[in-house]
Amino acid sequence: MQTVAADDSRRLPGLDGLRALAVVAVMFFHADFAFARGGYLGVDLFFVLSGFLITRLLIDEVERSGTVAPLAFYARRARRLLPALFMMVAAATILACVAAPDALGRLRDDTFASALFLTNWHFIAQQTTYFEFTGRQPLLQHLWSLAIEEQFYLLWPLVVLGFLRVGGRIALGYAAIVLAIASALWMHTLATQLGYPERVDVSRVYFGTDTHALGLLAGAALAAFARRITDDAVLRTRLAHAAGFTAGSGALLATLGLFATLGENSGWLYPYGFAAAALCGVLLIVACIQPGGSFGALLDLQPLRWLGERSYGIYLWHWPIYLFTRPEIDLPLDPWPAFALRISLTLGVAALSYRYVEAPILGRATTGRVLAPRYAIGLVVAAIAVAQAFALRTDYAAAQAARAAAEAALLAKIEPPRAREDTVLLERGVRYAGGVTVVGDSVALGARATVEATLDDAVVYAQVGWQAADMLQLLQGIQAAGELRPKVLIHLGTNGYVTEQQLRKMLDLLRDREQVLFMNSRVPRRWMTANNALLKEVIPRYPNAVLIDWERASANKPEFFVTDGIHLSSAGKRAYVAGIVKAGRFRKLTVDVAVPADLRDALRPVEPEPSEPQDYSPTLVRYPEPIAADSFWREMARCESNSNWSDGGEFAGGLGIYVGSWREWGGGEFAETPDKATPEQQIVIANRISTQGWLRPDGSMQEPVGFFGWGCLRVIGRPTLMMFTPDSLLKQKFRPGQRGQAVRDLQTLLELPATGVYDTATAAATAAATAAPIKPAT
Known part of the structure; x- marks a missing residue:
């Protein structure tokens, strides 16, 4: 991610337009639009720009003062990067706590890695894939490119100083070219070893600083040779201007073509696609910096310049905003309306960040006394975010419980x-x-x-x-x-x-x-x-x-x-x-049994009295699949324990399952007690208890006992239209006046009005039915 703030007094025309082009390509790619299959190459255009501008500044510093002050260089980088980065990390953490608890599981470690600018190697170690991830991706994944830049610039100032002292700009330029070729060859070699393109995911190659430094080094080489371009009188002629504009336009069209078509599964991406993107970036910069040329002015239009000046903030903020506003998942919107909302939010937040965080801190007239409070605020915000990341002891069960609540809310909206x-x-x-x-x-x-x-x-x-x-x-x-x-x-x-x-x-x-x-x-x-x-x-x-x-x-x-x-x-x-x-x-x-085939649970309010264990019929239907949808058990947990899956109050777990029952139906294969199991595992055991039963290791069957063990059943109702076989319904022991869905099922079977109350007429019909075979209800 190119993060250099250019000095307006020495500003080069068109480079902000290139920044805008790059960040727009990345935003379209991350929105998963098919016409931007190669939009990820926008990052490589940023790399070329960054390598060019940073190396240019370093060369100027050495030629002006005879040396490079590394500490001052790193301080400038920190001043440029950290305040906005702190704000983004803090906001992403807080929003994740509120709106996306499923993202918290890895946020703590990712925050550490981003603070040390090691995000790319952290993702390699975690075997995180960049291109083939499903679900909600890591909130800080986009910081991998920032990490590559900062690792590169950790040593690059000293490399620039050494080559300038030994052989001048020319030596530095050739050294950068050799290193760029070496990085590209290593990228190709490693990708081949990993099985590309048959095995599309080669994130080690994509995330690696060693394999993805081509763009930075190409930009650095251009900076070393740039004076020949800007000082050459031949390049100031009308013919040269026309040639420069033509070359720049061709490079622009080629870049747009790469952005549109070069998907990550292309057989020539590693390294030829990245090399082509870097070469196009170099040609675009050359066309922009040509003295008196018109190509730079074309890319210096005010809308492009506005986007380019805010490109760092746009890049920082767009990714977490995207992950909180996924179309048809987080938002009830199709991709294009969702994209419009995403872009509006991204540009709005980036504009605020630029005005109130980045620009004031980078302002030349800003004094240390003015900056101190801003740094303090940024550090406090960052400290809050990191503290929250520490505090988020997001073990798997808690994260799953939050995800489950979101799933239940989604299902509740279904008609x-x-x-x-x-x-x-x-x-x-x-x-x-x-x-x-x-x-x-x-x-x-x-x-x-x-x-x-x-x-x-x-x-x-x-x-x-x-x-x-x-x-x-x-x-x-x-x-x-x-x-x-x-x-x-x-x-x-x-x-x-x-x-x-x-x-x-x-x-x-x-x-x-x-x-x-x-x-x-x-x-x-x-x-x-x-x-x-x-x-x-x-x-x-x-x-x-x-x-x-x-x-x-x-x-x-x-x-x-x-x-x-x-x-x-x-x-x-x-x-x-x-x-x-x-x-x-x-x-x-x-x-085995004819049951109305329905994928949705018919939740109907019932008022049954809990039955004693001996009342459960031995012929209760046993189903190979759960009768109750997960949403039914989420609702049960809300009633039983206020969705406290890790405690559950009087008993254990969110569903209040007795520890003895937990073990009786095989819960020990998941955890010793329900409170130590995930919500999904507790639901598995609840389904075994209610309708599925459990085949013990010795081959015997632990039979199901129905839903009546849950006191909250009277609040939310049973989850099936017909829970029992006709035979088992007739064998149930009902009390005079008993109410509930089981009674309605019985009355339906007996062809009586389904009042849901076990009255005299129902008792008489039951007695008559048990005296003679009855035709099953259809």
């Missing part, structure tokens, strides 16, 4: 009638003939239990972050071992671009399979459209291949997803598997 009307349904208790190998990423991994509960002889191979190259390698291994099932399901495209070569290799490998099902993706990232279009184009050419259009099936179905808009809720998992069953034409094996 139940619409959800029931539009949803493709699975019948509960039904299993299908399987014989299928499932390969996928975290989406398939999340649906694993539903797949295995629905499809007989289904084997799921899935891991978080898997891409097409990983899946291809796995399929080759499974086939070599002779363990591929007759049918294969592949879900790919969530984590990055899929190439046609990868897709065809998979299809060719699986030509001997009975059927190959490909599930496309729904992921709010720029590669979704390209990947799904590729699948749609290629798959019909293979006779045994079938495309499952998950993108279309899940359109306008927010109830299918958790808060990241990618991974599946309980309803989404069932719809996901329903699509597999339909496309694969799997044969139905058994029907």
Whole structure:
């Protein structure tokens, strides 16, 4: 990120326009627009500008004073960078506490790394990917470029001083060129070793200071040779001006072309794409600084200059603002309206930062006495942010609880009638003939239990972050071992671009399979459209291949997803598997019980008296899949413990599960007691207790006992239209006057008015029904 504040008295025309061009490209890229696939190269244009301007200042200082004062240089950098950076980190931390607790889990460590300008190496150590991240990305991820700059400038002043003393500007220029070529070659070598382009994620290469210094060094080399350009009389002629304008225009068009088309999966990106971007940046600067030239004036228009002067603040603020305003996730807006809001917020905050933080501190007339309070305020704000990052002991459970609350809020907004009307349904208790190998990423991994509960002889191979190259390698291994099932399901495209070569290799490998099902993706990232279009184009050419259009099936179905808009809720998992069953034409094996197939829970107020354990029927329906949606259990936790998942008051955990019950239904596989388990794990045990049961390690079954153990059931109601089989309903022990949904179910079965009150008529009809077989309700 180019952060030099130019002295207006020696200001070079057009460079602010280049800053504006770079930051706009980055903003479009981070908004995931397909027309800005190469917008990340805006950072490389910043690098070239920064290398040029910083080296130019250092050369001037050495030629003026004979030396470089490193401490003064670093102090100027700190004055330029830190105040606005402090404000951004503080604001991002506070906003995360309020609006995005799911982002807190890694914010503390990221804050440390950013304070030390080691963000890029921190992300490399954490194996953080830049291009293929799903969900909410790290709030401080964009500071990687700032870290590269500051690491570069830690030694560069001394390098400049040494070469200027030994061989002058020419020696410095050639040294910078050699170092730039070395960095580019190392980038290419390391990317090849990491498997690029088959393995698209080579973030080590992208984040590394050693591999990504090409732009900085190219700009530095230009600064060393710049005097020949500015002092050469030949370059002041009319013909030279025309040539300079033409070259600058060509470089500008080439840069825009790179921004528009050079996606991160391009086979020639490392290093040729970055080298092309650096070369274009050098040509643009040359055209701008040509004496008397008109190209610099073209890029010096007031709107571009305004953006360029504020480009540092725009870059700092746009990323956290984007992460708090994700379209169709945080905001009920499509990408373009959301982008308009994002840009407005970014420009507004950056303008305030420039006026009240950056410009006053950089003002030449500003005295130390005036600056001291501003520094003090900045330090206090930073201290608050860091203290909060320390205080945020965001263990996994707390972060998950916050995410769960957000998911429940999202589901609460869904209009139940619409959800029931539009949803493709699975019948509960039904299993299908399987014989299928499932390969996928975290989406398939999340649906694993539903797949295995629905499809007989289904084997799921899935891991978080898997891409097409990983899946291809796995399929080759499974086939070599002779363990591929007759049918294969592949879900790919969530984590990055899929190439046609990868897709065809998979299809060719699986030509001997009975059927190959490909599930496309729904992921709010720029590669979704390209990947799904590729699948749609290629798959019909293979006779045994079938495309499952998950993108279309899940359109306008927010109830299918958790808060990241990618991974599946309980309803989404069932719809996901329903699509597999339909496309694969799997044969139905058994029907244990007929239950109205509904992906939404019908929450109806009931007033049942809690039953004693002996009242639970031994024929209570046991379902392989949870009856209750996660939102039901979130609501239960709000009632039982005020959503205190780590305590729960009298008992333990957010759902108030007895420790004995926790252990009885297998909770020990997660944690010793409920309060030490995550909300998701507590929900798993609650589903076992209520409807699923648990297969013990010894092969015996711990049967479910229903929902009546939760006192808050009378407040929020049971989550199913028909919880019991007809036989088990008739065997329930009801008390005269008992109220509740179970009574309504019984009355419906007996074809009585569903008053929900166990009255004399209901008791008589029950007695009559138990004396003779009864036809099940339909």
